[in-house]
Amino acid sequence: MMTLLRKLWAVIEPTVSPRNFHDLAGRLLPWFAWPAAVLLLLGLVWGLAIAPPDYQQGNSYRIIFIHVPSASLAMGGYLMLAACAVISLVWKVKTADMVARAVAPAGAVFCFLALITGALWGKPTWGTYWVWDARLTSMLILLFLYMGVIALQHAFDEVAQGGKAAAILALVGVVNLPIIKYSVEWWNTLHQGSTFRITERPTMPPEMYLPLLVMFFGLWCLFVAVVLMRSRHIIVQRERRTRWVRELIAEGRA
Amino acid sequence: MLELQHLDAWRDDRCLYRDLTVTLPAGAVLQVAGVNGAGKTTLLHTVAGLRAPDAGRVCWRGVDRRDDPEAMQRDLLFLGHLPGLKASLSVQENLRFLAACRGLRLPAALLDRALERVGLAGCEDAPVAQLSAGQRRRVALARLFTEPVPLWVLDEPFTAIDRDGVAAIETWVADHAEAGGSVLLTTHHALSLRCPLAQLTLQRRVDDDMLADDDGALP
Amino acid sequence: MLELQHLDAWRDDRCLYRDLTVTLPAGAVLQVAGVNGAGKTTLLHTVAGLRAPDAGRVCWRGVDRRDDPEAMQRDLLFLGHLPGLKASLSVQENLRFLAACRGLRLPAALLDRALERVGLAGCEDAPVAQLSAGQRRRVALARLFTEPVPLWVLDEPFTAIDRDGVAAIETWVADHAEAGGSVLLTTHHALSLRCPLAQLTLQRRVDDDMLADDDGALP
Amino acid sequence: MMQVFAEVLRRDLRVGMRQASDWLNPLVFFLMVVALVPLAVSPAPERLQAMAAGIVWIAALLAVLLAMDGLFRSDFDDGSLEQLLLTPAPLSLLVLAKVLAHWLQTGLTLVLVAPVAALLLNLPVAAIPVLCLTLLIGTLTMSLVTAIGAALTVGLRRGGVLVPLISLPLHIPVLIFATAAVQTAMSGLPVSGFLALLAAFLVLALLFAPLAAAAALRLSLSGG
Amino acid sequence: MMQVFAEVLRRDLRVGMRQASDWLNPLVFFLMVVALVPLAVSPAPERLQAMAAGIVWIAALLAVLLAMDGLFRSDFDDGSLEQLLLTPAPLSLLVLAKVLAHWLQTGLTLVLVAPVAALLLNLPVAAIPVLCLTLLIGTLTMSLVTAIGAALTVGLRRGGVLVPLISLPLHIPVLIFATAAVQTAMSGLPVSGFLALLAAFLVLALLFAPLAAAAALRLSLSGG
Ligand code: HEM
Numbered sequence A: 001m002m003t004l005l006r007k008l009w010a011v012i013e014p015t016v017s018p019r020n021f022h023d024l025a026g027r028l029l030p031w032f033a034w035p036a037a038v039l040l041l042l043g044l045v046w047g048l049a050i051a052p053p054d055y056q057q058g059n060s061y062r063i064i065f066i067h068v069p070s071a072s073l074a075m076g077g078y079l080m081l082a083a084c085a086v087i088s089l090v091w092k093v094k095t096a097d098m099v100a101r102a103v104a105p106a107g108a109v110f111c112f113l114a115l116i117t118g119a120l121w122g123k124p125t126w127g128t129y130w131v132w133d134a135r136l137t138s139m140l141i142l143l144f145l146y147m148g149v150i151a152l153q154h155a156f157d158e159v160a161q162g163g164k165a166a167a168i169l170a171l172v173g174v175v176n177l178p179i180i181k182y183s184v185e186w187w188n189t190l191h192q193g194s195t196f197r198i199t200e201r202p203t204m205p206p207e208m209y210l211p212l213l214v215m216f217f218g219l220w221c222l223f224v225a226v227v228l229m230r231s232r233h234i235i236v237q238r239e240r241r242t243r244w245v246r247e248l249i250a251e252g253r254a
Numbered sequence B, C: 001m002l003e004l005q006h007l008d009a010w011r012d013d014r015c016l017y018r019d020l021t022v023t024l025p026a027g028a029v030l031q032v033a034g035v036n037g038a039g040k041t042t043l044l045h046t047v048a049g050l051r052a053p054d055a056g057r058v059c060w061r062g063v064d065r066r067d068d069p070e071a072m073q074r075d076l077l078f079l080g081h082l083p084g085l086k087a088s089l090s091v092q093e094n095l096r097f098l099a100a101c102r103g104l105r106l107p108a109a110l111l112d113r114a115l116e117r118v119g120l121a122g123c124e125d126a127p128v129a130q131l132s133a134g135q136r137r138r139v140a141l142a143r144l145f146t147e148p149v150p151l152w153v154l155d156e157p158f159t160a161i162d163r164d165g166v167a168a169i170e171t172w173v174a175d176h177a178e179a180g181g182s183v184l185l186t187t188h189h190a191l192s193l194r195c196p197l198a199q200l201t202l203q204r205r206v207d208d209d210m211l212a213d214d215d216g217a218l219p
Numbered sequence D, E: 001m002m003q004v005f006a007e008v009l010r011r012d013l014r015v016g017m018r019q020a021s022d023w024l025n026p027l028v029f030f031l032m033v034v035a036l037v038p039l040a041v042s043p044a045p046e047r048l049q050a051m052a053a054g055i056v057w058i059a060a061l062l063a064v065l066l067a068m069d070g071l072f073r074s075d076f077d078d079g080s081l082e083q084l085l086l087t088p089a090p091l092s093l094l095v096l097a098k099v100l101a102h103w104l105q106t107g108l109t110l111v112l113v114a115p116v117a118a119l120l121l122n123l124p125v126a127a128i129p130v131l132c133l134t135l136l137i138g139t140l141t142m143s144l145v146t147a148i149g150a151a152l153t154v155g156l157r158r159g160g161v162l163v164p165l166i167s168l169p170l171h172i173p174v175l176i177f178a179t180a181a182v183q184t185a186m187s188g189l190p191v192s193g194f195l196a197l198l199a200a201f202l203v204l205a206l207l208f209a210p211l212a213a214a215a216a217l218r219l220s221l222s223g224g
């Protein structure tokens, strides 16, 4: 086990210094930012204007194009947060904490978005903005967890300490993720069960799920691009006293 | 024997000391000196085990403390800025508890002797809340006698202590060194010890050399 | 001119001092001495107005403080065991706020000069949370210059201050006295002042005489 | 004298800004208590509606109580309180400034998020303005009254739960009239009588609470 | 090693005895929250009965949260925590001892007065044993989990409301299953399934919370 971890570390190590990650993120950024712009534009036009209305829900179903990607990003973002936590607690990588600080607010925003879009969608379909069923509740808990993590990140005078404290909380909160994911199967809920499976063909008609897929990838690209951008910003901020950042600033590149 | 090897300490992005290597053999007394903010407390916390070094290692009897933390903890007594006593418990209860945490039983005779040495004879049942600043420090110092260990780490032990008290503590330090123990302390007093005293002065360095390198480790 | 007349102080049923009468004229420095627990802090709190005397009175410029509390408060600066700074505000903000509480505006030049004198030039924007123990005390001491008042009441002002700092404070005290101010301070250091120094030593009295009398008044 | 008032107000607001948690936390606590109710009691909309006014008010009361606990404590711990006591300005004025700064950061923000809480609990939209108005008057009254309790316990290490204990009985009238006002508004009747009563409580608190709190502070500090 | 565990337990119990407010305050707070509900919501017996289980549990949760805030703080402030960290015994064991001592003084006493609260709110007598049982298991679980939050924020000047913020989300499952158990009991159905689940949570918390809290403590202290 330990040797495996060490081997893994040997692969990761060179890329994780703040400086190298800053460069790497700078190089990766266009590879996410441009697809995000193109896919989102395509997805919005397709989803809002071209895809046909649903025979039951009319046009209100179009919220799905924001709702489902947002919900998956909220969960994915938290998973990233937990991964960063492990990396920064176990291997003591400073960069992981910086990335976590970039991921947390972005994830929280998408979590909020999923809740809001879900609530808005609930009004026409379930007749109410909010019900206290298992999935909705556990999603709300996820938002609280995000807020707790963010609060801890900023609560300490010494930056590194806040990062580690938030990492511990992020790890503890991971138990919530499977609850969100499987709540629709474990409890009887008002909320839709999973329709997408990697192994099966979706039951939705293709003219609906194709734009959804486009939006899904578009928003994921957007998320990654935002995280990369914010990480770069945080790295420069935190490392402003180091020689390489000073040189960077002197050259006007930061 | 305490060895500090290549220690670094960072606060945010400022380096307090770098590549600090010191050896403290049995029977030696080392005073850490330096102006306010030099990093003395930080260094003592690192030795005591309250703070992990940002780089380098702390060895006790030739073993890295990370390999056997308990061995070092057992042999070390740290007295910091705060006395570490519960205000609502009596002097006696506090000292007994702290000794018990090391697995020691305190016979009444030993306790009495310790309190007498720190000038608090007869106070064993007073709640700590009713003691003055200096009296509390004295209770904390009584632990030097109720918990006999080889390595004393004392951060400004003379704070709030009156003049006779200071002289007494100086004698205890010398006695401890002569009996083969080691003492690491900070103070702004000029020490007058019977025994030889080593000094380590931390400089406040704000030069360019102290800027962070890009080594990717958490500070 | 500060006059303490027939002061008593009790803690629970123990008498710390009784019938204490002292006069501190303008230009004088008085050191309150005494072993740990003698009652020095209690006396300074009484003078500063944080604690009402159990008997007797405190007069400032011939007027009983109870008759005109503000007059005395305006002329007095008390620095106690705690620095009295907000950790989340910067050095500058703290000093400006404390001065404003007296109705004083701090011109930038005065602030810079004060910080320079206490050895913290350039730190005006650092949050106090990031300063070491001694640096915080120094910020508190900067108030001696940003809030010029005739009467200084200092409880162990040398705590956590390094050796150069101690010498500097001694100079300030002498300067203040020469300029006609008064200083009341406690310390366990041996002071070396240029100016004459009066000493008041509080004894720890546990004799029978000090037991509570049965005079029906609340101690 | 007014200058010192303004200075204290400014300083406390600034300290609050630096530590966003100061004003954010009571807010989140408030929303959490509200969110717990449907989970623990019942998620049925009509039952929530019946409880909504009471629950929002209890949550607000608890949030104010808890937030106020720290009002003097942090100043006590770092010795600032000692220094404030020694300023020549009247202490009750400083207390008023501190309470006001604190209320601006907690009470006022509570009022701003109360509509969200009300919607979560299914309160009719028509009753929301009245709820906010009662909270606006009521939280300030409660802050002032709680300051007395906070001042009395500031010297004690663990006053945490003591403050609610001391000041809760004084809040009960406010609580009763405020919830009655909201419930009256829900049934469409006029509420000005209740509001006038709440305003009267506020005036009383403004007049007496700072004096009482100042006296309590002097008492707490002289024991040290 | 077990000796150190026992010593810490004994010391904390003794400190608690000396300061009666430590264990009395959460208790009174609990009873007050329960007492506020009839005042603010509605005194009608049948409506109270419907809410009783939820209200008692929310009150207990808040009381535990608030009381736990001080778990490490007073030890931190006087430097005892520093000394505990330096003892050769494993820190998680000491944390467990502290939590246990604390729970004996707060959680257990809550369980003892819960019947009074239940009667105030008109809960059927038949459901009271189940309520007490869920509180017995649940408050210990909550104390353990809250210890993580308390440890994370111990070094912060004003962590007061941060602790609820951090630990509340983790309490929600306990809250949901506990109140569901009581409500099931009220309708006369068997509750052993719920109780087993609560017990499982407790075991998980016993295993992991002391470790996480110990790590958090080390972290909080290293910054000082
Ligand atoms: C605030 C309320 C709501 C919340 C918090 C919420 C949350 C979620 C979450 C967490 C997912 C899982 C995404 C994933 O597995 O990647 C999801 C998926 C989904 N939601 Fe919602 N939702 C809400 C309301 C609604 C409403 C009102 C509808 C429509 C009736 C709806 C329809 C869907 C659909 C169709 C999916 C995709 C399920 C799948 O195919 O896996 N949701 N939602």
Ligand SMILES: Nc1ncnc2c1ncn2[C@@H]1O[C@H](COP(=O)(O)OP(=O)(O)OP(=O)(O)O)[C@@H](O)[C@H]1O
Pocket (backbone or CB within 6 Å): B129, B130, B131, B132, B133, B134, B135, B160, C011, C012, C016, C034, C035, C036, C037, C038, C039, C040, C041, C042, C043, D223, D224
């Ligand atoms: N809260 C209290 N309750 C009861 N007695 C107290 C309390 N605080 C202090 N005392 C007692 O009052 C006496 C004087 O205390 P004080 O703090 O004035 O001493 P001091 O001269 O300043 O001592 P030091 O040099 O140690 O600072 C002490 O003997 C102490 O035991």
Ligand SMILES: Nc1ncnc2c1ncn2[C@@H]1O[C@H](COP(=O)(O)OP(=O)(O)OP(=O)(O)O)[C@@H](O)[C@H]1O
Pocket (backbone or CB within 6 Å): A157, A158, B011, B012, B016, B034, B035, B036, B037, B038, B039, B040, B041, B042, B043, C129, C130, C131, C132, C133, C134, C135, C160, E223, E224
């Ligand atoms: N929480 C913190 N965050 C950032 N910097 C800090 C923090 N605490 C201390 N420092 C900085 O670290 C440096 C060293 O502090 P330390 O307490 O080790 O000094 P010291 O030598 O013990 O000083 P003193 O003689 O004043 O006690 C100081 O310059 C201080 O500004």
Ligand SMILES: [Mg+2]
Pocket (backbone or CB within 6 Å): B040, B041, B042, C132, C133, C134
């Ligand atoms: Mg120091």
Ligand SMILES: [Mg+2]
Pocket (backbone or CB within 6 Å): B132, B133, B134, C040, C041
């Ligand atoms: Mg003193």
